[in-house]
Amino acid sequence: MTTRGSSSVSDVVDLLVELIANACVNDGTPDSGGELRSVRTLQRFFRAEGTVIEPHPGRASVVYRIAGTDPEAPALALLPHLDVVPASSEGWTYPPFSATRADGMVWGRGAVDMLNVTAAMASVFRRYLDGDAEPLPGDLVFAAVADEEAGGAFGAEHLVTRHWDLVRCEFLLTEVAAPPFRTSERVVVPVTVAEKGPAWRRLRAHGATGHASQPYGSRNALLPVAGAVARLGDARSPVAITDEWVRFVDGIPLDAEIRAGLVDPDRVDETIDRIAQDDPDLARWAHACTHLTVAPTMLHAGAKANVIPDDAEGHVDVRTLPGQEHADVDDHFRKVLGPTLRDELEIEPMLEFPATGSVPEGPLWDAIGDAVERVTGARHLVASMTPVTTDARFFRARGVTAYGVGMFDDSVTFGEMLGMFHGVDERVSERSVELTAALLSDVVAAFGDRIRTHS
Numbered sequence: 526m527t528t529r530g531s532s533s534v535s536d537v538v539d540l541l542v543e544l545i546a547n548a549c550v551n552d553g554t555p556d557s558g559g560e561l562r563s564v565r566t567l568q569r570f571f572r573a574e575g576t577v578i579e580p581h582p583g584r585a586s587v588v589y590r591i592a593g594t595d596p597e598a599p600a601l602a603l604l605p606h607l608d609v610v611p612a613s614s615e616g617w618t619y620p621p622f623s624a625t626r627a628d629g630m631v632w633g634r635g636a637v638d639m640l641n642v643t644a645a646m647a648s649v650f651r652r653y654l655d656g657d658a659e660p661l662p663g664d665l666v667f668a669a670v671a672d673e674e675a676g677g678a679f680g681a682e683h684l685v686t687r688h689w690d691l692v693r694c695e696f697l698l699t700e701v702a703a704p705p706f707r708t709s710e711r712v713v714v715p716v717t718v719a720e721k722g723p724a725w726r727r728l729r730a731h732g733a734t735g736h737a738s739q740p741y742g743s744r745n746a747l748l749p750v751a752g753a754v755a756r757l758g759d760a761r762s763p764v765a766i767t768d769e770w771v772r773f774v775d776g777i778p779l780d781a782e783i784r785a786g787l788v789d790p791d792r793v794d795e796t797i798d799r800i801a802q803d804d805p806d807l808a809r810w811a812h813a814c815t816h817l818t819v820a821p822t823m824l825h826a827g828a829k830a831n832v833i834p835d836d837a838e839g840h841v842d843v844r845t846l847p848g849q850e851h852a853d854v855d856d857h858f859r860k861v862l863g864p865t866l867r868d869e870l871e872i873e874p875m876l877e878f879p880a881t882g883s884v885p886e887g888p889l890w891d892a893i894g895d896a897v898e899r900v901t902g903a904r905h906l907v908a909s910m911t912p913v914t915t916d917a918r919f920f921r922a923r924g925v926t927a928y929g930v931g932m933f934d935d936s937v938t939f940g941e942m943l944g945m946f947h948g949v950d951e952r953v954s955e956r957s958v959e960l961t962a963a964l965l966s967d968v969v970a971a972f973g974d975r976i977r978t979h980s
């Protein structure tokens with residue numbers, strides 16, 4: 526059975542449907558996004574205005590803060606984002622912004638990144654706002670933000686740098702929530718505690734313009750840039766087996782040989798190739814978690830087919846692991862490009878943030894364990910890393926402990942869900958949205974209990 530999204534926002538799935546249908550598509554330009562639409566939806570859901578921060582027309586975030594009972598106790602913030610990446614209808618079973626409910630699933634752009642969690646967090650927070658849950662010792666903050674998908678300048682970064690009093694916290698829940706690893710004996714819930722750092726590079730070359738009918742002796746700016754991106758794309762990227770990765774591989778159910786191969790720098794590439802035969806999404810993710818990744822993404826040169834270009838530019842997406850410095854990126858580029866190409870190119874940093882992480886211990890970690898134990902009957906958590914950049918980094922830079930966690934039924938595996946981030950047929954089961962809301966509700970309550978018993 527298929528139904529279109531309704532406009533009521535009575536429960537968590539209705540809220541998800543409305544957030545998807547709002548189509549807050551962030552294409553990286555200031556006038557895109559339109560997150561104010563979803564701020565209005567949340568204001569109706571909460572029946573409360575909150576504090577709206579709108580640094581650019583339409584690019585709104587909304588913050589609610591409930592005072593705790595003990596001014597000394599640490600604050601917990603829920604930080605979902607409201608924007609989504611663009612989607613064309615091509616290849617989708619249902620149009621990406623129709624927010625179609627069919628066969629127990631909600632389909633649409635944002636279903637897993639991350640409007641499912643946005644809706645779940647809102648439903649948890651509403652119980653505290655309405656006085657239906659016992660207040661926490663510390664403040665409880667809900668901040669639904671704009672612009673996560675394009676760097677956060679109109680969202681989390683703006684709030685942290687300009688409105689810290691509003692979002693101030695010691696503990697944070699945000700991205701990424703992913704399905705558990707299931708075997709017949711165990712359900713292991715991944716908790717995102719770390720993320721890679723972007724270290725994007727711009728390559729530029731200058732030459733001399735001329736008639737393309739007579740290329741002899743010309744200085745064509747396109748050639749060194751094209752040569753460089755081809756080499757960078759083909760080169761084996763450097764392996765780094767981090768402590769985070771070893772801990773993750775130890776924590777998930779795996780065949781013993783695969784497990785050993787994944788933490789051995791000399792065997793990790795062949796092991797990933799083996800995983801790829803069954804689960805290409807998981808393989809791609811495992812590769813990203815064990816390598817400095819390098820992906821050329823853009824190339825600009827020339828104005829006309831018969832004119833030698835005197836300027837060319839290439840963009841390369843590079844991501845570092847915890848412990849890798851930006852000097853390691855420069856080193857890799859030097860080795861791959863060799864002296865001749867390097868001399869012809871200007872290489873400059875674009876987006877640069879270090880990898881960030883929070884230790885998997887302390888009251889929020891313990892509270893997640895308490896909640897997972899209640900839901901699954903056992904305390905199997907595994908700390909995981911995400912290759913993507915999230916709003917957690919702005920908070921971790923201020924010393925905040927930040928994690929991402931959710932709960933999913935078995936309709937989609939960990940690997941399949943990773944493939945849906947920014948992909949086609951993004952979807953989530955209604956049951957998973959309800960499970961995530963229930964888990965997060967338990968996490969918040971257990972966090973309060975943990976703080977009470979330790980103070």
Ligand SMILES: [Zn+2]
Pocket residue numbers: 606638639673700
């Ligand atoms: Zn996201």
